[in-house]
Amino acid sequence: MGDLKKLSASEISLHTSKDDCWLLINGKVYDVTKFLEDHPGGEEVLLHASASGDATDAFENVGHSTSATSMMESYLIGSVEGYVAPYAATGEASSRPTSSAQGNKGPASSSASFVDYLLPVLVLIFAFVAWYYLTFVHTDEKK
Numbered sequence: 001m002g003d004l005k006k007l008s009a010s011e012i013s014l015h016t017s018k019d020d021c022w023l024l025i026n027g028k029v030y031d032v033t034k035f036l037e038d039h040p041g042g043e044e045v046l047l048h049a050s051a052s053g054d055a056t057d058a059f060e061n062v063g064h065s066t067s068a069t070s071m072m073e074s075y076l077i078g079s080v081e082g083y084v085a086p087y088a089a090t091g092e093a094s095s096r097p098t099s100s101a102q103g104n105k106g107p108a109s110s111s112a113s114f115v116d117y118l119l120p121v122l123v124l125i126f127a128f129v130a131w132y133y134l135t136f137v138h139t140d141e142k143k
């Protein structure tokens with residue numbers, strides 16, 4: 001695979017039909033038009049992932065085998081300019097496209113970390129209130 005064609009997000013979004021279907025996975029673009037019918041997971045999921053703009057999460061959530069990953073190479077047609085990985089893929093995506101990266105903006109998302117901290121705290125408060133109720137209030141009622 002020599003140098004990959006640089007494609008823009010708007011260009012990729014023009015190829016989401018059954019006759020012309022591209023997938024964006026980890027910053028790389030795959031033309032899966034000829035693979036649609038052969039995909040073991042069915043063509044609908046591929047068309048849906050294509051239309052969603054970024055298929056990285058969908059692809060990784062399935063937990064594809066290594067043979068599936070090596071199959072992808074034959075459909076590779078290019079890479080996307082200025083790719084920023086989606087939230088769920090940031091931590092573990094092993095093949096993050098850092099090669100041609102121009103000062104990648106990190107996985108900054110203050111709202112996500114807010115929820116990350118707030119949720120456990122709320123769960124703890126709820127657990128404490130439940131424990132308090134069951135230990136004191138509820139047993140008092142019986143007496």
Ligand code: HEM
Binds near residue numbers: 039040067
């Ligand atoms: C070029 C991209 C892709 C290739 C080459 C590919 C290839 C494969 C292969 C070979 C399998 C069989 C199981 C395995 O070996 O892991 C599979 C299963 C599957 N794929 Fe993909 N896939 C691609 C993209 C996607 C995407 C974007 C989705 C989106 C949801 C997806 C959803 C699935 C599902 C749901 C299965 C499970 C089918 C089952 O076990 O019943 N695939 N894929």
